[in-house]
Amino acid sequence: MCRTDTARRLLVALLAGAVAVLLGAGPAGAQPSAAEEIADALRRSPVYVDDGYETALPPARQRELAAQVEETGLPLYVVVVPLTAGDAFGGDAGQLAGAVHDRLGHDAVILTNSASADSLEGWEWPHGKHQAGPAASAVFHLDETRDAGLGTQLARAVEIVAAGNGDEVYERATADLRTPTPTRTTDPAPTDPASAGSDAAEPGGGVGTGTAVLIAAAAVALTALAGLLLARRRRRSGSPAPFTFPRAVFAAAAAADEADLRRRAEAEVIALGEAARAHPDDADPAGLQSALDAYAAAGTVLDGARGRADLAGVLALVLEGRDALQGARTARPLCFFNPLHGRGARRLKWRPLGRRDHLRVWACAACATAVQARRAPEVLTERVDDRDVPYFEVPAERSLWAATGYGSLAGDPLAARVARGDFTRALEH
Numbered sequence: 001m002c003r004t005d006t007a008r009r010l011l012v013a014l015l016a017g018a019v020a021v022l023l024g025a026g027p028a029g030a031q032p033s034a035a036e037e038i039a040d041a042l043r044r045s046p047v048y049v050d051d052g053y054e055t056a057l058p059p060a061r062q063r064e065l066a067a068q069v070e071e072t073g074l075p076l077y078v079v080v081v082p083l084t085a086g087d088a089f090g091g092d093a094g095q096l097a098g099a100v101h102d103r104l105g106h107d108a109v110i111l112t113n114s115a116s117a118d119s120l121e122g123w124e125w126p127h128g129k130h131q132a133g134p135a136a137s138a139v140f141h142l143d144e145t146r147d148a149g150l151g152t153q154l155a156r157a158v159e160i161v162a163a164g165n166g167d168e169v170y171e172r173a174t175a176d177l178r179t180p181t182p183t184r185t186t187d188p189a190p191t192d193p194a195s196a197g198s199d200a201a202e203p204g205g206g207v208g209t210g211t212a213v214l215i216a217a218a219a220v221a222l223t224a225l226a227g228l229l230l231a232r233r234r235r236r237s238g239s240p241a242p243f244t245f246p247r248a249v250f251a252a253a254a255a256a257d258e259a260d261l262r263r264r265a266e267a268e269v270i271a272l273g274e275a276a277r278a279h280p281d282d283a284d285p286a287g288l289q290s291a292l293d294a295y296a297a298a299g300t301v302l303d304g305a306r307g308r309a310d311l312a313g314v315l316a317l318v319l320e321g322r323d324a325l326q327g328a329r330t331a332r333p334l335c336f337f338n339p340l341h342g343r344g345a346r347r348l349k350w351r352p353l354g355r356r357d358h359l360r361v362w363a364c365a366a367c368a369t370a371v372q373a374r375r376a377p378e379v380l381t382e383r384v385d386d387r388d389v390p391y392f393e394v395p396a397e398r399s400l401w402a403a404t405g406y407g408s409l410a411g412d413p414l415a416a417r418v419a420r421g422d423f424t425r426a427l428e429h
Contacts (some may be wrong), residue, residue: 034088042077042104046070050081052369053113056150056345065154072162074130076109078154082366083114084378097123111136111157113150113365120157121344122166131166138166138380141173152212164223258308265305265314269298272321287324290413294321297418304427309382309401311390312339313423314408317414333407336392337371338380344408348372352392361408400426 008291041048047066049057050248057080058064069076079100083089097110101123105303109124109132120139122132138160139145139153148156160166276291298317300341305311323331335341336350350371351358367377381388381400396403400423407414417423 014048021291022262026036028377033099035096035103038079038081038096041104042079046076047078048080049078052082052373053080053150053365056080057154058366061151065151065158068155068158072390074162075107076130076161077104077111077160079110079112080154081113081152082369084366084370097121101125109161111154111161114171114342120153122157122161129160130164132161133166135160135166136168138170138173141170150341155412200404212365218281258311261308261311262302262305265298265302265318266372268315268318269295269302272298272318275322275325284327287327290324290415291321293415294318294324294413297415300418301423305426307381307383308340309399312380313401313406313414315339317418320407320414333362333405335364335367336405336408337363337367337377339401339406341367343377359409360404361405 038048045062045066046069047062049062065078069078077100079096081096082093083093083096093112093114097112100110101108107125107129109122109130111132112121112123113119114121120136122128122134124132124135132217136157139157142156145153145156160169239308272291276288276295278290281289294317298314298321301310301317302314305314316339319334332343332345335344341364343364345365346368347360347362348368348371349358350361350363363371363377370377379390379392382391382394382401386393391399392402392405394402400417403409403422404414404417
């Protein structure tokens with residue numbers, strides 16, 4: 001055989017191989033994508049749970065959930081997988097749902113977990129037919145499921161989707177976040193002259209004169225501060241919506257660049273101020289004061305923020321204030337590794353590189369899974385000496401966030417530390 005024939009045959013073989021690869025028709029076939037694997041599994045069962053979530057959703061619970069889904073008679077699917085930036089779906093639950101829907105090849109309703117720890121998201125084709133989005137979002141706000149396990153939250157979301165009233169349930173569950181409670185015009189005068197001017201609670205359940213004066217003064221100060229921030233925000237474009245759904249806020253913040261994150265943080269500070277002003281004057285005064293402290297601290301950090309780590313601190317302080325308004329005194333702190341992932345789902349032992357001792361930190365589901373699998377979690381970084389390092393590796397005297405882990409390591413509230421100057425001292429380094 002001459003060299004010309006050999007070269008021609010080699011060229012034909014190479015072209016045939018290239019075409020086979022492009023068409024996915026090679027001898028071994030192209031490897032299935034992550035979305036294809038999930039879609040194939042969903043054709044056998046409407047519930048797909050990654051192995052990393054089997055602790056939260058054991059096989060028996062998965063089977064119960066699958067039976068519940070099948071009883072609805074809807075093209076409804078549940079997908080629970082770790083989502084992090086840089087994965088096959090870019091850490092985006094919407095991309096995951098869209099890719100799986102494309103491979104299923106028919107109309108579908110897909111409930112997924114979110115990259116922001118333990119929150120849920122709903123997606124459907126055609127859009128809005130079963131109100132899956134608000135159904136999934138409502139679960140976080142309902143009293144019976146807000147702090148429930150993942151299986152209970154998914155089961156409730158399936159119930160709401162099957163009922164087709166997700167919009168109504170979500171509106172009821174979040175009414176207190178959007179509608180200010182009317183305040184009383186006057187408090188009844190005390191009948192006992194000795195009680196005049198006292199801060200003690202009134203017999204009717206209201207607050208005393210001294211507390212009412214304090215709240216009124218705080219409201220005036222809040223109005224002025226919120227007005228200044230609002231004016232500054234209006235000079236900017238693209239401001240996000242108010243802080244009505246914390247987990248969604250953290251999910252969006254995780255994907256935002258620094259400029260977008262700053263605008264979002266600014267809007268959330270304003271929203272916290274507005275929520276504090278709308279707080280009923282007969283509610284817990286200590287909670288209101290804690291919210292005011294968090295509001296003032298968030299404004300301080302926002303004004304001095306030098307990067308994403310500080311802006312994440314603003315959101316952490318806003319969440320601290322929100323928790324105070326809602327009376328959540330023992331709320332879980334944010335994910336230690338990346339607070340933009342949202343609240344921690346599990347507390348675990350973790351040993352920093354180069355240290356022998358362990359720390360007890362809160363981590364979101366994705367980060368906890370990574371640590372337990374001996375993989376590096378996705379961490380929030382800070383710019384130090386022209387290089388990006390994990391924020392918790394910055395010396396504690398140079399970073400309030402390294403010193404506190406955004407709440408995982410600190411006994412004191414973050415607002416108290418800002419008030420005593422920990423943040424401003426760190427700025428001096």
